[in-house]
Amino acid sequence: MTVERTYLEAIRDAMAEEMARDENVFIMGEDIGAFGGAFKVTDGLQAQFGESRVIDTPISEAGIVGAAAGAAHMGMRPIVELQFIDFISCAYDMLTNYVATARYRAFLPCPMVVRGPSGGYVRGGPFHSQNPEAAFLHTPGLKIVYPSTAADAKGLMKAAIRDEDCVLFFEHKYLYRRVKEVMPEGDHVVPIGKARIAREGTDVSIITYAATVWRALEAAEQLAAEGISVEVLDLRSLLPMDDEAIQATVRKTNRLLIVHEDTRTGGIAGEITARVSETCFEWLDAPILRVTAADVPLPYSPPLEDYVLPQTSDIVRAVRRLVAY
Amino acid sequence: MTVERTYLEAIRDAMAEEMARDENVFIMGEDIGAFGGAFKVTDGLQAQFGESRVIDTPISEAGIVGAAAGAAHMGMRPIVELQFIDFISCAYDMLTNYVATARYRAFLPCPMVVRGPSGGYVRGGPFHSQNPEAAFLHTPGLKIVYPSTAADAKGLMKAAIRDEDCVLFFEHKYLYRRVKEVMPEGDHVVPIGKARIAREGTDVSIITYAATVWRALEAAEQLAAEGISVEVLDLRSLLPMDDEAIQATVRKTNRLLIVHEDTRTGGIAGEITARVSETCFEWLDAPILRVTAADVPLPYSPPLEDYVLPQTSDIVRAVRRLVAY
Amino acid sequence: MARAGTSPARSKATSVAKSSRPSDALSREQRLSLYRYMRLTRVLEERLVALYRQTKVVGGLFRSLGQEADAVGSAFALEQRDVLSPLIRNLGAMLVKGATPLEVLRQYMAKGDSPTRGRELNIHFGDTEKRNFIGQISHLGDMVPVMAGVTLSFKMRGEDRVGLVYIGDGATSTGAFHEGINFAGVQRCPLVVIVENNGYAYSTPTHKQTAAKQFVDKAIGYGIAGVQADGNDVLAVYDVTKEAVDRARRGEGVTLVELMTYRRKGHAEHDNQSYQPPSEIEKWALENDPIDRFVKVLREQHQVTDEEFASIEAEIVALIDTATDEAEASPMPEPTDALVGVYADPAVIPPLWFRESVRSAVDSNERPASWGTYDG
């Protein structure tokens, strides 16, 4: 197959392949059946796999996530679609208290995937643009992935479905139809917990994930013209985090910029900084810097949203400062 | 008044004084009325202020927090007691999406306090020992305080009740009856956003908050005997954070250990590390280290809980390592 | 689930005695006002559709076509001091409460002088200073606990005020709805909860939302009054809401009002309604349009003339024309306004160091070619 698949199609393909492979895999969510979901990620799946494996649910995020956990205990492998990831907040208790602890406190397996459209740059306003990954980072028992490419979206989805624990699968809605590529052949599985070098470089490292990987690559391209060689590390998995890859790039370039779309305070950049500070202190030739969203609820109007979210020019400016340090 | 008041009594006193001062202040929560709450923090308040100002509610954390917001919009100043802070997860959506954004997106004032017994060291198991502060750190619009002393508990509670925005007030249940002191005279208000130097020192800084302040002080005492001078900064407020005080202590000692009771990954130490790395890189003579809980749901049995939570000896060991660096 | 073209106005728990309906007290002028608000809603939404097609609306557009009676008739039962909490399909209720077409247009166009200064979208805005309606958030159900608290404060202060909150058939499945209505029930808050049963939640028909036969059946489980009415009969809506409002005002607590109606457009403008049988939509449009039905009543019972209808129409169109011009001329927000007002103190967040020049950043990064093609 040499046709290109979008990020969105790649996710759908992964689910379809896994559902065909394992009859325990099923999907639940709001409007995901005949309608195919608000973004059409599950389009056609109910026609292919039937109403009992692609289930339209009531508007009950906690209920759906809890039900997924119960089914998972019994050997099923549920995938939950949240119509927008912003509604994961309604299932926060169920995920962090029930699901995340099930194996540890009760030896209950809880293999399930919770997925949904995340992120901004689409004029979605404060409740249709969120990046809630940091809220789950301090919950042992969960795994978190957030792909930036179509191939990773597919490979990580397959890994998430096969994982024995709960994986929060964040999908960036800005990338749904904007990025596409020819899929790797065969049973393409990307292991959870492994980062990806999106661009090699020698002067400065940028660690990032999801939509801002593309912003970082754009910045790297612009900076190359100035003679600055930037390495871009796409984390792909946020929990567990690929410490080896993080350390390798920092020890190689000695300068680190962390970029994420979430708000600055309490965002995941903090955790990365702490890990790097602990393990690579001697290798650092400059402070670790962060380019992130400003600390406000994400506003809707384009000039406001653009001002709040990280832009390519911000990254360029931050890298220049690191190099000049 | 030269009688000592416990941390718990200090919180009660603060609420009582504010309720007497401002008739808009009222309290809602489960079993807080005649019964006085699971920990007796509101003991006597219903007798003093009546049933309409100390309200027993159904078991509905989202409902109570949402109702508090609505009343706050109308000019009331609600205080919500969560029976254990672990149940704040059930109000996660309401707090992060509704309450935190109210002023920004709709110019709706939301002056309210959400408080509850937090933290471990009491054999409470995974659901009665949590430190959920990190989950709220990346939510602009909320404020977070977590006192370690009785006087601060009182002064911060008064500040929280008077604040024009929502303050999450974490109370460490291990400290409720274990720490006490004579209260400062008069209308004792501790400003939100200001840290406190709990012990001055010159060799190493420990930044911490809540129960581990006492562990840090114990460690400092032990280390003093070895000739190591430790400065302990008690953050008191986590959001906003006192950057000035953080920078001052790091620039003074050039070595930083961050201690918190929450799990390591995704805990607040990450954010502190990032801020210090950005602003004090040149002043650092050693890596920033963290002493935290291990990344597991907090287990119940004493040997397990003690193994998972940070202990004084851990802090001693970490400081020694920083000094030896 | 095929729905009947008309829904009988069944009422439970309390019954609307036909002999003396609250709406009997409405003057001819008030009735014309009800009509005007319904038309204003519809014409304004139609204008928004036109602007949407011209890509002047930023983001999605939500219609209440065929549900105007439910929003307008219910809000009309409130006094100005009463607080209303609207949802996305309650534009009509907001207009009754005093929201202006200009505000709505600016809001949909993301303008800097919109009621939320461009921070929130569509009709997510409010005014608790004068007109007393509250800006909703997207998370369904959350407004119910909030309104429980709003009305609790009325009770605590002995204020003669009532609250009204809407909830969709779909949103009744949320935990927030349950916690809020139960809380209000226990506290006997002066609150009216209107379940707008329009047959669908996005693509999900009611029978996939709940096994309950009707939403009014939920009232007894909360120990509150419950009543059901024809949501497309504006006077019936007014009647049941007014009775519920009066009950609340008398200190008799919460009423759940189920209004039977139908969503004739998609969930939002981009939704092709593939899941709604076309015949079903058509039947409701032909036989049960709330405006058509009320026109008939006005003509037959109140002798309203063509001239009168035409003059109302002219006034509405002129109002919306002017508002459209004004809204289009409104400026977009200043980027740095994004940093203002997260907290009362500090009132402004300091800008991030790496953001030197906003406009240039925006200009040079908006949809760059390297991000791939965007197909919609």
Next chain:
Amino acid sequence: MARAGTSPARSKATSVAKSSRPSDALSREQRLSLYRYMRLTRVLEERLVALYRQTKVVGGLFRSLGQEADAVGSAFALEQRDVLSPLIRNLGAMLVKGATPLEVLRQYMAKGDSPTRGRELNIHFGDTEKRNFIGQISHLGDMVPVMAGVTLSFKMRGEDRVGLVYIGDGATSTGAFHEGINFAGVQRCPLVVIVENNGYAYSTPTHKQTAAKQFVDKAIGYGIAGVQADGNDVLAVYDVTKEAVDRARRGEGVTLVELMTYRRKGHAEHDNQSYQPPSEIEKWALENDPIDRFVKVLREQHQVTDEEFASIEAEIVALIDTATDEAEASPMPEPTDALVGVYADPAVIPPLWFRESVRSAVDSNERPASWGTYDG
């Protein structure tokens, strides 16, 4: 709210025809088994009280005194393959499902060989491999959605299995209860939801929990069957649960069963019950103890003799004595076991570098004097 000493077994939606009750089919041996489980529950809890006073129990102790019939009678209606989700006052149900006193004692003493290896407290444990009951979490309401999912999986796989979940009167106020029961209702999951109405949630009486007159009234709002019974009559409990289980097994969906009972002890052992009128407690103890009531039935209708009762008692005491000795002799967990099993992969978390010697850290830091005096 003073509660009557006896609650009439009203039943709604379905009625238990007195002529043929499911319990008619119970053998004499099975009836003695019901009795034994109730006594086992009570004697085991009494043993726990003794151990609690000796400070051998780590943490709180929760009693089901006076509610044994509700737990035992309902669980008895399940087959082994059916899955039960107990709460803190359902020790009896867990024993019926096969939990052993030894497990319970080890669990309460935080031992390393307890069913959760010391990770969770009291009766928060389960076994989904053989005995089919699920370990609860503290967050009230959450088990309802979980059991909706457990039973959904039975339906999806065509398995002939049923689920049973308990919910307290207080916990019905949670959003999770609402979302879970509504979901199960729509999916017609083979699930029985038992509302244990024991009059209080901690200190909160039922009328502050909900304005509903009775919890069975909530059933119609979910479109499910609802039935109410005397929770202190073990056979009545068995009857209504068995009928609900059979209904679920036939594919007829969810039943809400309200069992009327009374919490004769405090919320937990340390709670002095100041909010419960002593006369109320006494009345229930004297007139409506579920074991006393059943003893009467067994004596009068089944001619159970003093000797038989005594021999059951002796067996129970011996069992618990042995279990107590064994549990006391059990080791505490190894500290490093805390790092095992958060994930399937990685199975073990690496230890934190600063933790060299665990025991010494624990020893030297447990309640140091500098932390102030601890009065409780």
